[in-house]
Amino acid sequence: MGNKLTACTSILIGKDASIDGTIMIGRNEDAKAAWPKHMVVHRRGEMPSHFISKDTRLELDLPGESAQYTATPEWTDKDGLFEEDGINEYDVAMSATESAYSNPLVLGYDPLVENGLNEEAMITVVLPYVKTAREGVQRLGNLIAKYGTGETNGVLFADNDEAWYFETGAGHYWVAQRIPDDSYAVVANQLAIQEIDFNDSANFMFHPGIQEFVEKHDLNPDPSTFNFRKIFGTADRSDAIYSEPRVWAGHQMFNPRQATDETPESTELPFIMKPDHKLSIFDAQNYLSNHYEGTEFDPLGHGEYAHKYRPISLAKTQESHILQMNRPGANIHWLAMGVAAESTYVPFFNGITDTPAPYKRGKLPAQLNSAYWIFKHASVLVDSHLHDFLPLLRDVQKERNAAAIKMIAETDRRLPSLKGEARATFLTRQSDGYATDTLNAYKKLSLELITKMTDYCELNFNTDENL
DSSP, X not given: OGGGTXXXXXXXXXXXXXXXXXXXXXXXXXXXXXXOBOOEXXXXXXXXXXXXXXXXXXXXXXXXXXXXXXXXXBSOOTTOOOOOEEEBTTSOEEEEEEEEOOOHHHHHXXXXXXXXXXXXXXXXXXXXXXXXXXXXXXXXXXXXXXXXXXXXXXXXXXOSSOEEEEEEOSSSOEEEEEEOTTOEEEXXXXXXXXXXXXXXXXXXXXXXXXXXXXXXXXXXXXXXXOBHHHHHOOOSHHHHHHTHHHHHHHHHHHOTTTTTTOOTTOSOXXXXXXXXXXXXXXXXXXXXXXXXXXXXXXXXXXXXXXXXXXXXXXXXXXXXEEEEESOSSOOEEEEEESOGGGSOOEEEETTOSOOOGGGGOOOSSOOTTSHHHHHHHHHHHHHHTHHHHHHHHHHHHHHHHHHHHHHHXXXXXXXXXXXHHHHHHHHHHHHHHHHHHHHHHHHHHHHHHHHHHXXXXXXXXXXXXXX
């Protein structure tokens, strides 16, 4: 689906870099400003044994019984599933994909494959069949090496021990790097992985023939090193406007003292960084909601540079997610429908058996019994009179964020005493309750905004009260 390309922003946080010891991987799925998403739970054994992609017509036999997993598919499967993100019953998280570009020299020797494995199918054919993040990397790598891919992409993996970032560099070649426990990474539509240590199997995985391929075709501009980004990626003016400013924004948020020499158009921004403070779930959410607020580049501002760079959070975000692993209770699939900056991240616990009905609805044209459209409705109303209405939205967001933390703490306290079906039922009830309360809060906000807007009509006149 071509509209997925040149989109998305990602973040990965190691367990020693987080405030609570959790591992977080997250991404904005950016494609169209009005293109609904659903949130579903696939039960164990639900997937067919044979898969056919509606996007590329790739056919695959799938191995064994599929595991239960969460996912956020498109509202229509006309062009494929695009399940995008989820956590399976073995506590493996996956987010696919972060779109990127390969350079023409590389693609001349290993072209993209028209009927290969693309973003549309990656979650569906990988996540239900792996029990660790490392297994996820290997399965995806094996599939791409065998069948090829028609896109250049980055894919995020995590489990309760580690986070990995996987990148394809051409039709069949790929690498993956483990995110150090004390570090974070932010990625924005460029190949991000830099130096590969082929002797460090604990922290790097790769296509077994990638070194031979690069050497055979003289692809490495600096043979004394193996910098994946420089060998396979791009570095042009569009990157400086479109991609690099979003990475710069993350470094300014998480380690401004180390990033003092960086500018939004810096071309040598590091992939791996250590934060100068421990990062919370709200730090991750704030990054994915960022639009350069507090700077001259904020598109909600009115300065000369307000629309110079592509922001992280923008109108065409369909959904934003953070998969939080290594929690003391159940792991959490956080999901914000629509524009992250104007929505709320709703926590869905791993182990739930279903999602609320509004999260499984939503199509075109808009329908206000759909979670996607409920959040989008409030968002477009706020946009209509931003100065007046944004504070009202922020009040709802703050209240809901505090309520989420309270609900999660209550859930964690109860979980140790629950097993099996009772545990799944409790987790489902807790997730459903918060999700429903949040939808009701946004419905109430929309009605308040409509009421206030009734006096904004241009067909207005100050009439003498005595007439």
